[in-house]
Amino acid sequence: xxxxxxxxxxxxxxxxxxxxxxxxxxxxxxxxxxxxxxxxxxxxxxxxxxxxxxxxxxxxxxxxxxxxxxxxxxxxxxxxxxxxxxxxxxxxxxxxxxxxxxxxxxxxxxxxxxxxxxxxxxxxxxxxxxxxxxxxxxxxxxxxxxxxxxxxxxxxxxxxxxxxxxxxxxxxxxxxxxxxxxxxxxxxxxxxxxxxxxxxxxxxxxxxxxxxxxxxxxxxxxxxxxxxxxxxxxxxxxxxxxxxxxxxxxxxxxxxxxxxxxxxxxxxxxxxxxxxxxxxxxxxxxxxxxxxxxxxxxxxxxxxxxxxxxxxxxxxxxxxxxxxxxxxxxxxxxxxxxxxxxxxxxxxxxxxxxxxxxxxxxxxxxxxxxxxxxxxxxxxxxxxxxxxxxxxxxxxxxxx
Ligand SMILES: *[C@@H]1O[C@H](CO)[C@@H](O)[C@H](O)[C@H]1NC(C)=O
Numbered sequence: 294x295x296x297x298x299x300x301x302x303x304x305x306x307x308x309x310x311x312x313x314x315x316x317x318x319x320x321x322x323x324x325x326x327x328x329x330x331x332x333x334x335x336x337x338x339x340x341x342x343x344x345x346x347x348x349x350x351x352x353x354x355x356x357x358x359x360x361x362x363x364x365x366x367x368x369x370x371x372x373x374x375x376x377x378x379x380x381x382x383x384x385x386x387x388x389x390x391x392x393x394x395x396x397x398x399x400x401x402x403x404x405x406x407x408x409x410x411x412x413x414x415x416x417x418x419x420x421x422x423x424x425x426x427x428x429x430x431x432x433x434x435x436x437x438x439x440x441x442x443x444x445x446x447x448x449x450x451x452x453x454x455x456x457x458x459x460x461x462x463x464x465x466x467x468x469x470x471x472x473x474x475x476x477x478x479x480x481x482x483x484x485x486x487x488x489x490x491x492x493x494x495x496x497x498x499x500x501x502x503x504x505x506x507x508x509x510x511x512x513x514x515x516x517x518x519x520x521x522x523x524x525x526x527x528x529x530x531x532x533x534x535x536x537x538x539x540x541x542x543x544x545x546x547x548x549x550x551x552x553x554x555x556x557x558x559x560x561x562x563x564x565x566x567x568x569x570x571x572x573x574x575x576x577x578x579x580x581x582x583x584x585x586x587x588x589x590x591x592x593x594x595x596x597x598x599x600x601x602x603x604x605x606x607x608x609x610x611x612x613x614x615x616x617x618x619x620x621x622x623x624x625x626x627x628x629x630x631x632x633x634x635x636x637x638x639x640x641x642x643x644x645x646x647x648x649x650x651x652x653x654x655x656x657x658x659x660x661x662x663x664x665x666x667x668x669x670x671x672x673x674x675x676x677x678x679x680x681x682x683x684x685x686x687x688x689x690x691x692x693x
Pocket of ligand 1: 465473
């Protein structure tokens, strides 16, 4: 055990320059070896969907073992943010207008060189929805694009309003409950390529938005399937978890600052609808939502907004096949909110749960910079959906 700790110490020192991270890493290594825990992957959902996944998405049957020196949800999440590689992606940016006079920034990877789908009009499209404060530059987005494009598919990233590098033309940004912009984006994508199937892939807040959209639209969603990674199922419970002192210090404070930075960037426009100085004093995401997001979208209280934003109880209204990956130690999405009983009765929704993995991390291997469990799942599921449409619909009891 001592030997491995020394080796790990060296590995950490090579890849991370910050001394405190090295300290955390070695501490975690020690803890990991003391406990020697492994993660067991489990999934809930209908038998036929599960059988489909086992056949076409074999990663679901694998045992997920986290990076040995990176033990615990918080550490997975932090290390992922510090270490993860960033595969190159060349985007074609497109700005589309919305009914309220605003604009949305889309980042396309057309993949014209696709060998499997040389015809642009039928090339399947993955629509990627990043998380809170995220845009097309996030490493998890870049990895998703690398997985999809190598299989011959097209990608388009829906940047949340105000964080895609574009100007805000109206005092409207984004929230997890309002699906109007996503509806506009899907309509635009389907208008360009009516014969190309669209799969929605939402990460964290993007996953909430995706599930809320799929539930609201039912059979009219314009998508053939959905995938969520580390989605918060209940916004109240997520906020409670994120306000625990250590989570606040490590994540909540940082994200709140990110939210405030976006408000400062668009201060001139947003001043019309909110008391910006008061907003900028927010210390938590919940305070920010109370002072800004909920007000902006016309909710009476933040509690009302969080109720409307939570996708757990809305799952029964969805109609397309949906796969959801969550880790039980995700500080952003606590396991007491996982909709286990709701999903049991739904033929079209599968939850894939791991004991460890943190938030959008799922790091594996000694030096977890490259492809991890999450990326392999993404790649395999996207391919399963696009290459076996009849089978997946049959497995999920969806009529053609
Ligand atoms: C989203 O918000 C806009 C602006 O506040 C509003 O006009 C629209 O009806 C909302 N859409 C949904 C689906 O709630």
